[in-house]
Amino acid sequence: MNHLGIFKETAEIPSPTALLHNRCDVAFLIAVAILAGLTFPLTNILAGTQDADGVITALISTQKLTWYFWGQDRFLNFIPALAISIVDVEWNLRFQIFLRTFFAFLAPSGVLYFFSQSVKFLTFCVVLTNCLLVLTLGSNAVFNLYVVHNPFGTSLVLFVLSLVLSRRGQRQIVWQMAALAIGFLAYATNMALLVIALPLIATGFCFSLLPRTQLLRFFIINLLCIALAYLHSRLYGIGATPAGASFSWQSIRSGYAAVAYNVSVGGWGIVALAAISCGVYSSKRD
16 A cells, blocks of 8 residues: 555555544544534525425425435435434425535545545545535535535445445455445435446556455446346336436537536636645745
């Protein structure tokens, strides 16, 4: 393992339980995410400007909890289920907004863990990534990322948790079954996760970012999770969501236009200035 915590096949592999054994660092990372969830979204303005999709999850949680978003076969009601004990609709919504922000804040760890398993380094990178997102994205994009009913943050956190559990007990079936269960929740919450997850696993395997035997096992677990989530949605969902995989230049142009609209030019300027300053300072030190 190098100074960033990246595993190499040729090096002696540390125990895969290192992340969970370092409880103080893990607790600090979770505490930072809780602080972000409490300070950023829980205001009257943000809670009061939810759209219908954002508010209806509180009704799902307090009135009729179903497997999936009402009238659909996707978006497992994972967060509404966590808030089911709160019967007041407004506070139920506020708690769900907190959970959305909590998971969105931790979401970068779903990618970063492949490159470093050091909790301290992960904490620094997660905080830095969130700072960059807030600085470089427009207000609407930030609102949609952290506050609106967006399943990507939740699914990415569940995905990396599944990976950690899979690596913790390499020869213990109970840990692999736990990884399978968490992975199922990740894909049932957001089937589009596979667009990110499978390339990440493939990249990790090609470059030996993690031991290849562990990644191969985790890849098989992910395939099972995808199949189980798909079958579950067919059994308990309503309707059938089209795949929508057809190629369209118009969609590509519209997508880039939406990205350009939601990018903060001033924020990018601040980041660029900071990067140039760090580069100049580093060159002078060398």
